[in-house]
Amino acid sequence: MFRLLLMNFLLLGFTACHDDRQTVEFDGKLLTEKYCSSCHDLHIPPVISDDELAPPMLAISVHIPELVSVSNESERTSKAIDFVVDYVRDPSAEKAFCDKKSIKRYGLMPSQKERVSKEEAKAIATYMFQHYTQENLTKKMKEKVEFDALDPGRKVALKYRCLGCHKVDRKLIGPSFIAIAKRHVDAKEKMIKSIKEGSKERWESSNGAIMPPFKQISDDELEILLVWILGFDT
Ligand code: HEC
Ligand code: HEC
Incomplete structure (x- = not known):
């Protein structure tokens, strides 16, 4: 709770200092914790539970870049970011990459339009595809194996x-x-x-x-x- 308050304070404090909205730099990690953690597990590797409300962030983040359609390999990440920015604010079963069974299990994601601005969604999506990667998973698993052996x-x-x-x-x-x-x-x-x-x-x-x-x-x-x-x- 304290951390959340502190986070709000930092974010408010930060944005309040800038009049020009364009210059505001959003912190993707903080925003992801603030807006997405209530439903998506943010751990790497994910902490899976039977009563989870949504797929873990790692699962989403690894799969979306593989599934977006691209005409050129170099645009994979930017297309994935575009997809998330749109989906967060305007989700639908037609757009979802999530298979029908999972959508049935979790229900469709409620739109976060009222809570998350486009700029914030972009910062979140950018952070997602930098942080929630197969490489980071491999790295964390290796660290865990090393730590367990201590x-x-x-x-x-x-x-x-x-x-x-x-x-x-x-x-x-x-x-x-x-x-x-x-x-x-x-x-x-x-x-x-x-x-x-x-x-x-x-x-x-x-x-x-x-x-x-x-x-x-x-x-x-x-x-x-x-x-x-x-x-x-x-
Ligand atoms: C109130 C719960 C809730 C919150 C908050 C939430 N989500 Fe979701 N999200 C879901 C559920 C449920 C699904 C799975 C069903 C679906 O795909 O719509 C999902 C799926 C997704 C998907 C996968 C879409 C697909 O099917 O291909 C993305 C991307 C996503 N969420 C991003 C986010 C981001 C980013 C945030 C934070 C800004 C967020 N979500 C906040 C519930 C939530
Ligand atoms: C901020 C630095 C610092 C940290 C952190 C620290 N120590 Fe120390 N420790 C010292 C210093 C300095 C001494 C010697 C103090 C003295 O002269 O009595 C000391 C002394 C000791 C002693 C000997 C005390 C005695 O009665 O002779 C033990 C045992 C010890 N530390 C264990 C630990 C353990 C276990 C931890 C972690 C839980 C720890 N220390 C964390 C600085 C630290």
């Missing part, structure tokens, strides 16, 4: 950005995890306290840098983190 401790450390201040094998802003593991082999409780409440003046090597408290880390995550960090005491 040590669970490293995943938690990434989640809470510990690695912005700590490296495993050398001092960064805070001490290396190897140094921490060596000092605290038998002091697990003390480490938990330091992570939850923050730490200062315990490490001369940090030159007065302090570690902020991480109160929001769950007990399970702390356990995973500690097993990982203490494992560097070898």
Whole structure:
């Protein structure tokens, strides 16, 4: 909710600064989230659910350029953009590329004419065909496979950005995890306290840098983190 309000604020603030409508540059990503996310899933890969209201954005975006008719290959993207700009404001079963069965399942998309201007629709469509692509899907899937293969401790450390201040094998802003593991082999409780409440003046090597408290880390995550960090005491 807060993000939505903030988004509205940014958009209003932004457009209000410009008198000349032509100079307004719309942010396709924000507009897509604002106007399309209530029905279309925007994740890559999509989060598919049984009660979804519309096809996922990725599915639409990958298929439309393949299906629009073109006289020249180079105009495929611009024709796809034209199709979306028109469809968003004036959808119909005749125009739809969506097969009859899907239209029956979801119902026809309600016109967004009252909500989305032509310029906004164009910014959205441009963003769609840049972002929701087969290449991006492949990239995200690869990243996910790599992330899944990481040590669970490293995943938690990434989640809470510990690695912005700590490296495993050398001092960064805070001490290396190897140094921490060596000092605290038998002091697990003390480490938990330091992570939850923050730490200062315990490490001369940090030159007065302090570690902020991480109160929001769950007990399970702390356990995973500690097993990982203490494992560097070898
Ligand atoms: C109120 C729900 C709703 C909203 C909001 C919505 N859509 Fe849809 N959309 C649908 C449904 C349902 C379908 C599938 C049926 C159809 O194709 O009309 C669909 C299909 C589409 C299609 C595929 C058309 C085809 O069949 O070839 C496109 C393109 C599309 N939406 C774009 C958008 C964009 C862009 C936005 C945001 C500006 C948006 N939609 C917002 C419900 C919605
Ligand atoms: C903003 C930088 C920063 C971040 C982010 C950070 N740390 Fe630290 N950390 C430090 C500094 C600096 C110290 C040394 C502070 C001192 O001298 O007491 C430290 C010390 C520690 C210590 C040793 C405390 C002690 O009692 O000796 C542990 C354990 C630790 N960090 C774990 C973590 C973990 C786990 C995370 C992520 C949840 C994390 N840190 C995130 C900067 C950071």
